[in-house]
Amino acid sequence: MNSFKPCQIPQPKNDADSYIAAINERPLNALNSQSNRPKRNIGAHTKYWATGRTLKIAMYDASDEVIEEVKAAASEWLPYVNLKFDFVTGDTGDIRIHINPPNGVNSSEIGTDALIDDIGGTDAERRAPSMFLNWKSGSQRFRYVVLHEFGHALGAMHAHQHPDSEIPWNVQNTYKHCAKKYGWNKADVDTNILPLPRSHQHAYEPYDGDSVMHYEIPREWTFGNWGQSESWAISNGDIIMMRKAYPKD
Ligand SMILES: [Zn+2]
Secondary structure (H helix, E strand, O other): OOOOOOOOOOOOOOHHHHHHHHHHHOHHHHEOOOOOOEOOOHHHOOOOOOOOOEEEEEOEOOOHHHHHHHHHHHHHHHHHOOOEEEEEOEOOOOEEEEEOOOOOOOEEOOHHHHHHHHOOOOHHHHOOOOEEEOOOOOOOHHHHHHHHHHHHHOOOOOHHHOOOOOOOEOHHHHHHHHHHHHOOOHHHHHHHOOOOOOOOOOOOOOOOOOOOOOOOEOHHHEOOOOOEOOOOOOOHHHHHHHHHHOOOO
């Protein structure tokens, strides 16, 4: 086994605040992308940032070396989104990155969920990390981890959770394997790995096995010896998705 450790998406404290944060940032997050009618299910809103804006990315007290490495990888998204990044030290930002957290997890809030604590949160909560990255000097994989977590921070979900993936999931084995290997419970697996329920209010891009938002899928999780390695680069499908989410004016 390699050093593969799946990323974990934190769940918003509550869907109502997630919805308010999303529409405060960008009113179109509330709309059905196909019919432009308001969505009835607030859990199905998108969480994209307002187009054209500069996202302030706080790195707390990370070293210049780490900041430069994160910046280089994250900026690979910039040609495909109508956004700018401003990397700063300190604890005040739209996205707040904690390097090398004690729990060793790589994770990121989805898009505007990073702003949930602007609604009724305390000062400390507003300054709490929205992204965790495990940095190791010279790690080739770190660039991929940054690309993947920034995909979430820009509002992308996991590609392997696409309802049309047709991955032959061995659900019971996936639960067992993840409990043993990562200490994950059923909810962790449902949230991060297995297909998400189809929302009829959401316009889906086609399933993209090459997406940087796709996990490595070990054969223990599937039937028929199906597996998928990690893809360490932004795919054409990722580019199409981001261009649609953040069109140029
Ligand atoms: Zn992820």
